[in-house]
Amino acid sequence: MNQNFLFPHSYKRPALIVLIICILFSIYLSVFGSEPDFLNFNIGEKMRGDELKVITRNFAFTIDGILLIISSIVYGFSKEKVEDEYIQKIRLESLVWAVYINYALVIITFLILYDISFLYVMVYNLFTVLIIFNIKFYISKTKLNKSLSDEE
């Protein structure tokens, strides 16, 4: 009767593992700035003068970005152990909250950062709404469980 567009509960744990790995890898990429060589791929060839040059690109950021988005979506939007209307309300509230916070941060950075610094913000902004949502949703669930254990 109630159609929701959520992933099965069993996806939650694997998604969390991938998410954590991706976040750690993102930190590694932004701190060290070095991209692992095994992720170099030839994406084509082009003529430069008389010479045929192979174009190589590193796919570290590409793969990390895609997996980060997919895993955080699956983690946040997979069913809870008992998926009922109350948890759906909490999920929705977390999503609203995350959008507000995210765009408040975007507006602040709009005002205080310019040029290349702002470009970095935009890159992080690709993921922040999902990350903030997941954190807020997790905190809400923890609070809920805590209020339950306080009663016992």
Added chain:
Amino acid sequence: MKNKIKIQRAIKDITQAQLAEIIGVSRQTINAMEKGKYIPSTVLSLKIARYFETPLEEVFSLEDED
């Protein structure tokens, strides 16, 4: 909206966990409803009333501000 789930539960002598299991929601949801933190949907209210074998108005009632 206020409710008498806790009282009805005492009459039936069942725990929050048992009621949650029967109705098909989490224990957190039953707890939140009893505390007045969550207003259940019509379907859920009807399910609860049906389980307690009472009319809906016996379990749920409007408050002045509603």
